Amino acid sequence: MQQNNSGIVRITRYLGKPLVCGLLTFLFFLILGSFILWQRYQILKEAEQREMANLIGFIENNIDHALKNSHTAALNLALLVESDGSISAFDEVAPGLLKNYPLLDAVQMVPGGIISMVYPKEKNLEVLDYNILEDPAVNREAFRAMHEKQMYFAGPFELRQGGLAVVGRLPVYIQNEFWGFSAVIIKLESLLEEAGLEKLGGDKYDFQFSKVDVKTGKETYFLPPLSEMSGYYTEHISFPDGDWKVYIALKEPGEVFYSLLPIGFFMLLLAGWLGWAMTNLLKQPEKLQALVKMQAGELSYNELKFRTIFNQAAIGMARVNSITGSFLETNLRFQQLFGYTPSEIKELNIVEVTHPDDMQEDLDKMKMLRQGVVREYSMQKRIRRKDGELRWVNLTVSPLWGDGETPTTHIAIIEDIHDKKTAETHLKESYEMVMEQNKRLLNFSYIVSHNLRSHSSNIESILNLYEETGDPEERKNYMRMLEKVSAALNQTLYDLNEVVSIQTNLDLTVQDLKVKDYLEETLGLLKVEIEKRNARIYTNVPEEMVVKFNAAYMESILLNLITNSLRYSSPHRDPEIHISGKKVENEWMLEVKDNGIGIDLKRNRDKLFGLYKTFSNRPNSRGVGLFITKNQIDAMNGRIEVESKVDAGASFKVYFK
Structure with missing residues (x-):
């Protein structure tokens, strides 16, 4: 027992030496500074990744928009195919399509897989009568479009008439029988320009555009190769309509690391200074006592400052019991979002203020957090205020226990996104309404074209027969036939007018x-x-x-x-x-x-x-x-x-x- 006590005394005396304490202080703050620096590095790296993800999402939207416009152009071409398989008004419609869709370089009609019509014709004479289904270099993607019965964008590949391009082929069926394709051609440089790669890249990012070769299964790249150093930072997106990929990578992936070197050097100096200061403090007990008092005052000030920031933050913050879901502590913004007083909100729990449809997702993610599967989670959910109003918020939850520790409490951060979510909902509803109107318009235009052309053809035929015959009795018969066709035409116009009245009346009295x-x-x-x-x-x-x-x-x-x-x-x-x-x-x-x-x-x-x-x-x-x-x-x-x-x-x- 006496030996143990003497050992403790020796250790205490050893630690009480100013030089030893100064060295331990230096090591402690060096490790702490390294941790903070690493966290800062992770935050900056994640910010870069988010920015890259946003850019790649923007590029994806641009390419998707371009492909949808190309699909619309191909669909307009498909409508030129008559029920007997003939093609009408191609030379009149094609120039208008290239004018309305500047991204397109050419359009084609491909009955039976043979290119029979192309515009502009002078630049594409080499592809006329070219059977794409017999060419093993391109027929796999053509057969894929036929098999899936939907638009498929093949390429990029070298065109027979020259140039690297993407070809979108829409299979056309007449009474469930394959007729051929309506096709659009987009030069690769036009597609990449529409995607905005050059504008978005600037001095910070590099891009790559690739495709998996259908023969070899290997990935083919169409832009200068990315830096090998940038692979760790790479984000990419795939387009299933064409088996393409777009990559984005940093030109200088080490920029974040280099930017933190001055801070690291500063932290090293700070740790050294703190070690030196600790040594001096132990050498001067009186000064140490004064410094301790001063630090105690600063600690109180920092706690007060933290409380002030906590209560005056622009976002809602709460400390929550991770087992029961009850609110232990909330700030002012949190209370305002829910409409409760501090005392009232402490009587509630998460289940009581969450919309029932969103509750299960919240509980499942909370379960994963308690089990250590995730270290934090975010989600969008609806909360129920005291006055019964439902509002959309963005919830971020972080645990206040360490790895391997028993779950206790967590921090919930809530941001009000109700106006943004409402605007997104309205935008989605407007988009769906426009798409539905477009479908109705396309169907209506087909009906108008088919029925009016049928009546006009009948009238023209009767008039020709009327002119050719000299028999008065036959002429009377033709006039009676003309009256019937005219009456049918009038009835058709009446029906179509009724349909237009229904589909365009946006101000119905209810x-x-x-x-x-x-x-x-x-x-x-x-x-x-x-x-x-x-x-x-x-x-x-x-x-x-x-x-x-x-x-x-x-x-x-x-x-x-x-x-x-x-x-x-x-x-x-x-x-x-x-x-x-x-x-x-x-x-x-x-x-x-x-x-x-x-x-x-x-x-x-x-x-x-x-x-x-x-x-x-x-x-x-x-x-x-x-x-x-x-x-x-x-x-x-x-x-x-x-x-x-x-x-x-x-x-x-x-x-x-």
């Missing part, structure tokens, strides 16, 4: 409508037709069924659905029509069910609501009513469903938002 009143009014209008067909109508629409809808659309929808039930009744039985309404979850549903001839949905479901699509040989069938009904319901954000069997009637269900 009001609370009592469905039962509109149903009774519609049945009154159809009373003669109902009695004529000896039809029995059964209604079960509740008085409280009130929906927000356009009045004119409601009248049209009811009239079309009931008229269809009467028009397509079975010749073997009297018509029976059941009209009912009920609440399905949080929306009203109106059902019109009949016992008529029915519809073969296995054959006709995809074209059920198409314009001029008919499913019976009834003479008065025009294929317009259901098309207009579907468009009116879509315009009001509703939906329509159909159940039917041949000779067993049909059921149309309309769901109102």
Whole structure:
């Protein structure tokens, strides 16, 4: 026992020597400074990586935008292919496409895999009559486009007419039979310029563009090679539409390290000075005592300063119990975000202030944090304020326990991103609306082109026959035929005008409508037709069924659905029509069910609501009513469903938002 005590005394005396304590102080602060320097290095390196990721994301968006425009151009070319396989108006449309899409160098029509049309023609004569499906150098990517039945960008490769380019091929099918390709050509330098590599690189970054060769499986590079030193910092993105990759790397990867050398030297000097200071302090006990008092005051000041920064920070901060999720300490901004007082918020936990749909993700990540799988995590979630308002925030969680230690508490940092998230949601909704309008416009333009051209051809043929014959009786017959075609043309124009009116009316008047009143009014209008067909109508629409809808659309929808039930009744039985309404979850549903001839949905479901699509040989069938009904319901954000069997009637269900 006495030996142990004497050993402790010797160690205490040894550590009490100023030189030893000064050396230990120097080593401690040298290690601490090295750690801080390393952390700073990691932060700067991560910042560089984030900047590179942002740049590569921007380049990805540019290339993706360019490819989507090229896809649109190829789709416009595909629309030139007639149902008989012929190509119409290529020479008129092609110049306009190159003018509207400056990125394109040329466009091609490739029926059966043979390039038969190209614009501009003078620069591309070498590729005319070139069969790409028989050339092993390019046919693999062409067959891939055929197999996947979608646009695929081949290359970059050397063109027969000269130059390195990317070729986008869109397979075209007529009645599910492969017809050929519509193709667009983009020079590689044009694509890279559109991506903005040169502008974005500047003096800081290098870029590389590559592709995996379909024959060898090796990666081919098209730009000067990147520095070998930059590999550690490299980010890259892939484009599955073309099997390409774009790389970005730092020109000077050691720049961050070199920038920290002065700080490292300063920390070395600081550690040496602190060791020297400790030595002097131990040599001068009185000065040491005064210094200790001064440091105690500074510590109190720093703690006060920390508390001030904590409470006045522009972002919400909280110390949270990692086991129970309760709030132990929060700053002012955190309390303002949630709308609670400090005492109120201490009575709550994370589950009570988190939106239920986001809770599971938060709990799963918290579990991974406690298990040591991750050292921190971030996520976007919705919080519920005291007044019930939901707001989007960005949450970052960091543990306050070390590796291998038992989880205790963690720091939660919350940033209000509600306005940004709302703007993103609105932008996404606007984009989806524009894309839907574009689809409708493309379909409508095809219908207009097909139907008006059909009528104009009939009129032209009748007039030619009229001019050729001298027989007055035949001329009268041709005039009667011309009147019928003219009437059909007028009806087509009326139908198309009705469709345009629905799809372009952005300022519809919406009001609370009592469905039962509109149903009774519609049945009154159809009373003669109902009695004529000896039809029995059964209604079960509740008085409280009130929906927000356009009045004119409601009248049209009811009239079309009931008229269809009467028009397509079975010749073997009297018509029976059941009209009912009920609440399905949080929306009203109106059902019109009949016992008529029915519809073969296995054959006709995809074209059920198409314009001029008919499913019976009834003479008065025009294929317009259901098309207009579907468009009116879509315009009001509703939906329509159909159940039917041949000779067993049909059921149309309309769901109102």
